Each structure stands twice: as C-alpha cells, then as structure tokens.
Amino acid sequence: MKTVNIILMGFGNVGQAFLRVAQEKNEFCRIRYGLDIKFYSIFEIGGAIHSSQALNTSEVIEKYSSLTMFRKNPLWKPDLKLTSVLDSIKPGVLVECTPSNIKSGEPGLRHIRHALDRGWHVVTASKGPLVIDFRGLHEKAENKHVALKFSGATAAALPALDIALYSLAGAEISRIEGILNGTTNYILTRMKEGVDYKEALKEAQSKGIAETDPSLDVSGLDTASKILIISNALQKTDFTLDDMTVEGIDAIPPYLLNQGRKKDRALKLLGILFKRAEELRLEVRLTVIDSSHPLFGVDGTNKGIVFTTDTMDSITVTGGKSDPKGAGASLLKDIINIYRKE
Numbered sequence: 001m002k003t004v005n006i007i008l009m010g011f012g013n014v015g016q017a018f019l020r021v022a023q024e025k026n027e028f029c030r031i032r033y034g035l036d037i038k039f040y041s042i043f044e045i046g047g048a049i050h051s052s053q054a055l056n057t058s059e060v061i062e063k064y065s066s067l068t069m070f071r072k073n074p075l076w077k078p079d080l081k082l083t084s085v086l087d088s089i090k091p092g093v094l095v096e097c098t099p100s101n102i103k104s105g106e107p108g109l110r111h112i113r114h115a116l117d118r119g120w121h122v123v124t125a126s127k128g129p130l131v132i133d134f135r136g137l138h139e140k141a142e143n144k145h146v147a148l149k150f151s152g153a154t155a156a157a158l159p160a161l162d163i164a165l166y167s168l169a170g171a172e173i174s175r176i177e178g179i180l181n182g183t184t185n186y187i188l189t190r191m192k193e194g195v196d197y198k199e200a201l202k203e204a205q206s207k208g209i210a211e212t213d214p215s216l217d218v219s220g221l222d223t224a225s226k227i228l229i230i231s232n233a234l235q236k237t238d239f240t241l242d243d244m245t246v247e248g249i250d251a252i253p254p255y256l257l258n259q260g261r262k263k264d265r266a267l268k269l270l271g272i273l274f275k276r277a278e279e280l281r282l283e284v285r286l287t288v289i290d291s292s293h294p295l296f297g298v299d300g301t302n303k304g305i306v307f308t309t310d311t312m313d314s315i316t317v318t319g320g321k322s323d324p325k326g327a328g329a330s331l332l333k334d335i336i337n338i339y340r341k342e
Helices: 013-024 026-033 057-063 082-088 108-117 128-144 160-167 182-192 197-206 221-234 254-260 324-339
Strands: 002-009 035-044 047-050 076-078 093-096 121-124 173-179 265-276 279-290 303-309 314-319
Touching: 002 013, 002 082, 002 108, 002 324, 013 026, 013 035, 013 057, 013 324, 026 035, 026 324, 035 057, 035 082, 035 324, 082 108, 093 108, 093 324, 108 121, 108 128, 121 128, 121 324, 128 221, 160 221, 160 303, 160 314, 173 221, 182 197, 182 221, 182 254, 182 265, 221 265, 221 279, 254 265, 254 279
Parallel strands: 002 035, 002 093, 093 121
Antiparallel strands: 035 047, 047 076, 173 265, 173 303, 265 279, 303 314
16 A cells, blocks of 8 residues: 655645545545555645644545635644645645646745655646746656646646547647637537627626636636647647737627527637647637537537547547536546556
C-alpha cells in the first residue's frame, strides 16, 4: 500500500468537490490502485486546517464546508505558511485549486513553484500558472523528477489531454477544435432556442453554471487559456494569450446569431489550433457549424474536442459537462495516474 500525502490549496467549489470525491473513492483507491490517500492540510485565505496526523475528511465535509465554519475548525491555523507544511511532511501531492488569475498566475504559480522545488508532485485545476509559465513549470518538474499534472485545467472531466498524449501517441496532430467552456456553450444553446443573451446569462447564473462575474467565460479568455495550455503541452509551443485572436459571446453579430439558429446549424465558441503556411496558430472564434460537424450535438454545459491527425484520422471526444464534481474527479484521476502501476 502506497501512502499519498495531500496538501489542498483552495476550498472553494472545486476544492470541496475534490475532497468529497477523494473521500467517496478512498476505499476504491486502496483496493484498485493500492493508494492510501491522506490529507494533512487544507489551505484557504488567511491560513489552513492542518494536523501532523491525517485529517478526518468526513468531519471536514460534514461540519466545516462553509468558509465561516471552516475557520472555526479546532485545527485552523491562522497565517500558516505553505512552505512550512511542505518542509514538515514527506512529499506527496500538492493539489492547487485556488482562483485562477491569467494575468499574473498568482497565487497558484507561487504555490506550485514552492511545491516542485521541494520535491512534491503537483496536480492543478488552476489555469493561470500554466498560462503564465508553462515551460518554466514543466522544466522545473522534470529537473526535480516529479510530476506536474493539469487535466483539470484544460477541460475538467473531458479527458482531452489524456486522449492526445496517450491514445494518439505517434500521430501528428495538425488541427484541434474544441468546445472547452460549458458556460458559454450553455448560453449559446439557449440562444439557439430563442432566448436572448442577457436572459440566458441570468439563467446560467441562477443555476450555478455561470459565475457572478462571468467575464472570463463570456469574453472567450477561459477557452483561450485552455486551448493555449493544450497546445503548449502537446505541440511543445510557447504561445501566450497575446499571440491569439480571441472572440467572446458577449457581443455576437446578429448575422451570426441568425445563421446559428437555422435548422442543421449551430453557433459554437471554438478554441482552435491550426496551421497556416506551416506555422501553428491559435484562436478562439465564434463559428457556425453544420450537422456534419462532430461537435454539432454538443449542447448545454457539455464540452467536446476534435483532433485531426495524420495517421489516426479525426478523433472526437465529447461529454464532461461543467460541474465541480467532474473537476474534482479529474484531480483524483491525475493523482492516480502519477502512482498507478499496471
């Protein structure tokens, strides 16, 4: 039995979902993979719940899920520093779930660097650090002989990276098209049904699909961040957001909306990697697709991605609707794949 020590950074929706999934799957992971997953610290703004013994995760979930109660946990340590915890526990996995800042990468970038420097594996759902310093973090992980996993930062439950890195090994990928944001896909689906943008957004927010501040999603920047990370991981490129043309859904031209509402047509926000004059390009573009396109039926909060290859033709993966549980499950998957032996 392999003991896996976990430090969880961030106890918002995704962090809580991950803790619940890890708790639910604890016995399954022990039996199926020989992994005994133990949490020692859960960090939030201002400190952490921490113990030198493994935390009782069931108790944390049942009694301390709200942030008000979280800080009333007897094990709450105000102003506890991540570095001191990293140095005091046998290295395992840092799970990074703090809010993503795609301009600075912080605070996740700092957390990940600290962990890698100390020989900890890292699994992250935070996109910002990877957008800002993908190559630097990747090289640091290689130099320290530890893993940096981030499938939760690209499409959550949709196994886009897994398919490309493993199932398409040996194939050259010349084009990628992806519906990578469930919020925008939900809004576009409702707009096709005749609902206007403001009402569709309000509806998405009321259902918890869209954030109170949806700007990262509706501007196209979330999709841009995801296709950028996918490209830099698969193609060894060094794209930044400044290299991209990015469209959003907050000001859709009427002619595009009308085209997308036609029978056998659909308006989608696609993250696209393509070649032009043998040079790889990235963009996020509002695109009207017809019923022959493999992403045509990907509606609501579902996502999908199409890889065009030289030897395996076109491969499509769909599903993985936007949901904190799916994101949490993707983090657990990455942890399992660090340690699994088959």
